[in-house]
Amino acid sequence: xxxxxxxxxxxxxxxxxxxxxxxxxxxxxxxxxxxxxxxxxxxxxxxxxxxxxxxxxxxxxxxxxxxxxxxxxxxxxxxxxxxxxxxxxxxxxxxxxxxxxxxxxxxxxxxxxxxxxxxxxxxxxxxxxxxxxxxxxxxxxxxxxxxxxxxxxxxxxxxxxxx
Amino acid sequence: xxxxxxxxxxxxxxxxxxxxxxxxxxxxxxxxxxxxxxxxxxxxxxxxxxxxxxxxxxxxxxxxxxxxxxxxxxxxxxxxxxxxxxxxxxxxxxxxxxxxxxxxxxxxxxxxxxxxxxxxxxxxxxxxxxxxxxxxxxxxxxxxxxxxxxxxxxxxxxxxxxx
DNA sequence: TTGTTATTGACTTATACTGACCAAAATTAT
DNA sequence: ATAATTTTGGTCAGTATAAGTCAATAACAA
Numbered sequence: 454x455x456x457x458x459x460x461x462x463x464x465x466x467x468x469x470x471x472x473x474x475x476x477x478x479x480x481x482x483x484x485x486x487x488x489x490x491x492x493x494x495x496x497x498x499x500x501x502x503x504x505x506x507x508x509x510x511x512x513x514x515x516x517x518x519x520x521x522x523x524x525x526x527x528x529x530x531x532x533x534x535x536x537x538x539x540x541x542x543x544x545x546x547x548x549x550x551x552x553x554x555x556x557x558x559x560x561x562x563x564x565x566x567x568x569x570x571x572x573x574x575x576x577x578x579x580x581x582x583x584x585x586x587x588x589x590x591x592x593x594x595x596x597x598x599x600x601x602x603x604x605x606x607x608x609x610x611x612x613x614x615x616x
Numbered sequence: 617x618x619x620x621x622x623x624x625x626x627x628x629x630x631x632x633x634x635x636x637x638x639x640x641x642x643x644x645x646x647x648x649x650x651x652x653x654x655x656x657x658x659x660x661x662x663x664x665x666x667x668x669x670x671x672x673x674x675x676x677x678x679x680x681x682x683x684x685x686x687x688x689x690x691x692x693x694x695x696x697x698x699x700x701x702x703x704x705x706x707x708x709x710x711x712x713x714x715x716x717x718x719x720x721x722x723x724x725x726x727x728x729x730x731x732x733x734x735x736x737x738x739x740x741x742x743x744x745x746x747x748x749x750x751x752x753x754x755x756x757x758x759x760x761x762x763x764x765x766x767x768x769x770x771x772x773x774x775x776x777x778x779x
Numbered sequence: 780t781t782g783t784t785a786t787t788g789a790c791t792t793a794t795a796c797t798g799a800c801c802a803a804a805a806t807t808a809t
Numbered sequence: 810a811t812a813a814t815t816t817t818g819g820t821c822a823g824t825a826t827a828a829g830t831c832a833a834t835a836a837c838a839a
Binding site: 459571 | 672693
């Protein structure tokens with residue numbers, strides 16, 4: 454049975470994450486070309502990793518500058534107060550969210566230790582239950598279920614952030 | 617006893633369960649296509665097995681990724697709580713439960729540190745959300761809401777007990 | 780029969796990665 | 810100074826890959 458091979462993206466992601474860990478100010482500067490060379494890939498692959506792994510929804514900001522002495526800076530986000538975090542989380546969920554997106558978000562939040570595995574489990578049970586009820590008991594349309602899912606998720610995450 | 621034993625689903629379920637047992641960390645990564653090939657079925661059959669057997673209600677979390685280097689990860693959560701007790705409490709919930717009774721139960725569980733304050737918060741938000749939807753969106757009768765509340769509560773408590 | 784569970788396959792969506800082309804900032808030449 | 814050149818990084822579309830969804834059907838249990 455072939456196990457999933459580690460992807461380039463993942464390797465690069467872990468490398469950058471490690472650099473961030475080593476730097477206690479939660480930011481690190483990179484050279485796109487150097488990184489690409491180190492991992493034997495095309496430079497735009499780095500952009501892909503940044504876009505898909507170090508996006509704001511994952512709790513990061515990226516700044517960059519072109520030209521001579523250009524750089525890419527990856528910054529780990531931190532929140533000063535609960536309200537900021539609530540707003541951020543609500544933004545991430547948005548008005549409507551699919552099952553897939555919701556699950557991805559929860560994985561993310563757990564990885565970032567915003568929620569515990571147990572908490573994630575409870576939330577998934579709650580979402581699934583609502584989905585089931587909406588689908589088979591009340592005949593709610595798929596899009597409306599996405600709306601309801603977003604509502605519930607936001608309520609839960611908000612309560613956690615404010616609690 | 618309902619033994620809806622269809623061999624395929626059961627065989628796949630047992631195979632995944634065995635992989636989980638063998639792995640110390642209680643998680644395993646799969647390739648949907650490989651699994652389907654191994655058991656000579658269509659790939660979506662795997663989704664069926666995961667949905668019906670490795671659901672959060674049963675104490676499992678499933679993460680997945682599509683596309684290149686895609687995978688499916690099944691995680692078996694294991695908590696060191698006294699699960700007989702929680703199962704017993706699921707019995708206590710019964711067929712139907714009122715808001716007040718549910719709240720009392722949750723307070724009790726929190727006092728005995730079976731659940732954390734945050735977990736209780738999530739559960740209460742989920743219950744209240746379902747209550748609201750049932751009441752104002754779907755016009756569910758009070759008694760039926762008590763039934764649904766019991767269902768959700770039991771699902772959540774069971775998921776924690778199985779973990 | 781009747782309702783639930785299992786199985787399939789056609790169709791949809793998401794992710795990884797590359798390469799050609801674009802844009803901006805610094806350096807150098809005129 | 811200013812223009813040309815060099816040094817960076819950015820974008821986008823294309824290709825390949827892998828998982829998810831849904832509805833129809835089959836098998837089974839009550």
